[in-house]
Amino acid sequence: MHENGLIPVLNPSRIFLDERSESVTGSVVTAVVEGSRPFLVELQGLVSPTSFGIPRRTVSGINLSRASIVIAVLERRLNLRFGSDDIYINVVGGVDIDEPSADLAIAMALLSCFKNKKMIPETVVFGEIGLGGEIRAVSQPEIRLSEAEKLGFKRVIMPAGNVKVKNKKIEVIGVSNLAEAASLSLV
């Protein structure tokens, strides 16, 4: 099935994504920009009842403060309770993400676990989240969209504020708050 492991790396985004497991909950693909180079990366969340007294928040590849902000917004704006759950967030491929555009993917990964629903398939998600639960526009949405299209994704869920024209080849879904994103992202 996966045949390209030994092929020279033509597209760096590809190697991070070929393995992605759309069949499990908690897996979301996002588009980040490093300098002016876009690449897609898979984020994974894991939410499960804590086995110790103090719930653990362990992250690899994202900033713990940023994760805490996103978790707090999920709790306040979607009335979720993570107080007795351990939360793990992982960026696949050893990549470090340092921009708030990944907020929405973090939120959807955690929500997918919590609700035990999968993400809709073939979809890239990006957007910053504000404390009010609103989805904020991010910089360079164009090159994020192009990268998603180039790698064969069918759909992008992104900030309404970044949506200009419908791209012909890829479906663009603008969302303006967490509740809207949640209802459109999960199957």
Place this chain on the structure above:
Amino acid sequence: MHENGLIPVLNPSRIFLDERSESVTGSVVTAVVEGSRPFLVELQGLVSPTSFGIPRRTVSGINLSRASIVIAVLERRLNLRFGSDDIYINVVGGVDIDEPSADLAIAMALLSCFKNKKMIPETVVFGEIGLGGEIRAVSQPEIRLSEAEKLGFKRVIMPAGNVKVKNKKIEVIGVSNLAEAASLSLV
């Protein structure tokens, strides 16, 4: 509504602000200076009853010590009690703020949440806060004012000590202490 997402970034302040949600509490726009370049940025606060024993203070984009100082002053000078609340402070756009001129915006964002009142619309807020609750003058107030004016804001709430002449195009409101700022900032 938001059409400029795919337009080349002419004014970097603009992309951080277009999404701002004046209709929710806890959102405040401030003017910071990096080198000699001013830019406007939105700060957001979130205050809500703590779900754990120890109240959490989570910040993204500002210094935690600075936030602690501002919270302490709010408690002592306006007789507020945050002891059983979690507090979150977020700077929109992934910007890191490293000057005390953002103190007043932090304070107003938290106060807006706490009092459940919105900021008056179309307003930029800046000023350092002293431990006595006084609002201190900051450096380069002129270019902060100009930036606010250029981006179409109607009003600036700033340190009385920085107010020289009334700017013709934008209303300038000088404040000298937290109580005064609070009464003039919230609707």
Place this chain on the structure above:
Amino acid sequence: MHENGLIPVLNPSRIFLDERSESVTGSVVTAVVEGSRPFLVELQGLVSPTSFGIPRRTVSGINLSRASIVIAVLERRLNLRFGSDDIYINVVGGVDIDEPSADLAIAMALLSCFKNKKMIPETVVFGEIGLGGEIRAVSQPEIRLSEAEKLGFKRVIMPAGNVKVKNKKIEVIGVSNLAEAASLSLV
């Protein structure tokens, strides 16, 4: 038995491996890449009942966050309980590993201790682990394979997604999840 200690170091991988103790549990050899240079390194795990109230996680040579992620996945996906065990993970030779390709070796070292079963001998293990327990492809699998072959190993357990053609001289076993890896790695 070990005669090459005073011989000039022809192959840096060799000195780290000659001492490896296949006869004890918790020892696993992995292949890492630094720049474009592959080398083999031994990881060791130690799992034993905690003597204090709080179970200790002490690591030398790998990142503690990464170790926590791997431990969490072992707990959730293989239904193990490490809550009352101290866990120690050691990279032999004072090497620091900074890539997720060592995840699978970490997991197998811990599992070997926990189950009190040895790794199958003459085997190199590599692969990133996702939060779902899936084994993810890693970059540069070819040079990892070559290094294992060059140093006389008989078998490589690696991500199914990295397996292209069966190498003639060394047995290549592709695994796609933790359970599969566990059943094929331990004697």
Place this chain on the structure above:
Amino acid sequence: MHENGLIPVLNPSRIFLDERSESVTGSVVTAVVEGSRPFLVELQGLVSPTSFGIPRRTVSGINLSRASIVIAVLERRLNLRFGSDDIYINVVGGVDIDEPSADLAIAMALLSCFKNKKMIPETVVFGEIGLGGEIRAVSQPEIRLSEAEKLGFKRVIMPAGNVKVKNKKIEVIGVSNLAEAASLSLV
């Protein structure tokens, strides 16, 4: 009243000081030297009954260890008890102070709060504090004095060991221990 906010900064010390509030307790002006350039800066202290179990010590602009040393000396040498108080220390203007010459100003700011007495007006304070409560000479006292004089202060409270000749334009008060400094500094 404060008219110089929009005037080009002729004297950097001035902008930090114009706002100073001599009418409140806990505010002290000190003279620091960066390289060979002196400047005046306002320190503020806030001492109030702790609202949590563990008294908080929050500082902005000075080193927490240095503050802890000064607090300990105040406790031991002046028989004060801060054990059930939160302590906040703030340097106005976002300045970071990195020399022990600010010790005496920190001590007087805290003492002013604790005793609820104001500093005598128009006064600059500097000096290192030793663990015995003695006030130690600091380097470059001359340029600190000149700066205070230049900015129109009437009085300097400084280490006795740094006092050489009485300056004609500004009153120089040498102090050799904390008790002496306390009795001469507060109104």
Place this chain on the structure above:
Amino acid sequence: MHENGLIPVLNPSRIFLDERSESVTGSVVTAVVEGSRPFLVELQGLVSPTSFGIPRRTVSGINLSRASIVIAVLERRLNLRFGSDDIYINVVGGVDIDEPSADLAIAMALLSCFKNKKMIPETVVFGEIGLGGEIRAVSQPEIRLSEAEKLGFKRVIMPAGNVKVKNKKIEVIGVSNLAEAASLSLV
């Protein structure tokens, strides 16, 4: 007795070692390599009943994680219990050691204290320790041996895997696990 304090430093290893106290427990000399330069250094351990609730582990000159690994191995493989002891490890001369070759010296220093037995005199000890309690070969054993010989030591206890030929002037004792090292090192 010690006459060379004011003599120009001909051999840097010497100044660290002249003072060593073979007559007390807990003192061990090891050979480290910095770049390609070997030097001998004395490690000291101190193990005594804890006076607080939580046993302290304080180290100077070595890495705390590395010390924790060595302590854990001593506990598991030699059935020692340090749970109610404070442990101190000190490298004499203000040297920082950053290689696992010092593991064996750390272990012997702690064991010497714990068993209240001295090290055999005139002996240098080096070797990495694995989690199984095995002593692992280290890099550049030759220059470590030469340095020990040059400084007049009579004996080296080192990894069996590094022993090639018996050096004529200095006794070389190869050890392959902690128990063996313990029985050969202590008087």
Place this chain on the structure above:
Amino acid sequence: MHENGLIPVLNPSRIFLDERSESVTGSVVTAVVEGSRPFLVELQGLVSPTSFGIPRRTVSGINLSRASIVIAVLERRLNLRFGSDDIYINVVGGVDIDEPSADLAIAMALLSCFKNKKMIPETVVFGEIGLGGEIRAVSQPEIRLSEAEKLGFKRVIMPAGNVKVKNKKIEVIGVSNLAEAASLSLV
């Protein structure tokens, strides 16, 4: 009395020392070397019953680990108990000391407080302390001695291992362990 505050700094060691208070306990002068430049500096200790549950150890200018080692040796070798005392250690003049030669001065400062005895006057103290309580030779003892002599001190208490010939102008007292140093240092 102190007249040189405004005189250009001819001897940097002098400004740190003119203020020293030989009349109080806990004050010790030591000689450190930075590069090849010696200078004298005053260390101060403060030991007093803890006011909180957990005894505090606060240091300014020295490393906390080093201080912990010295405290532990004092406890074990001189049978002192600091378990219910707060300990403060301060280096006068804002100097950071980074060499173990200051160990003996730290120990004598704490011992002076604890025993409530002063140091013998006009004395410089230096030497590294080993975990056995032995005083170890340090590098460059000559230039330390010369600096003490140049600044008019009458006596140096230093490691026996560094004593070569009696200096004519300054009394040199070699000590080989903590007990000896204690009996010779305190009045």
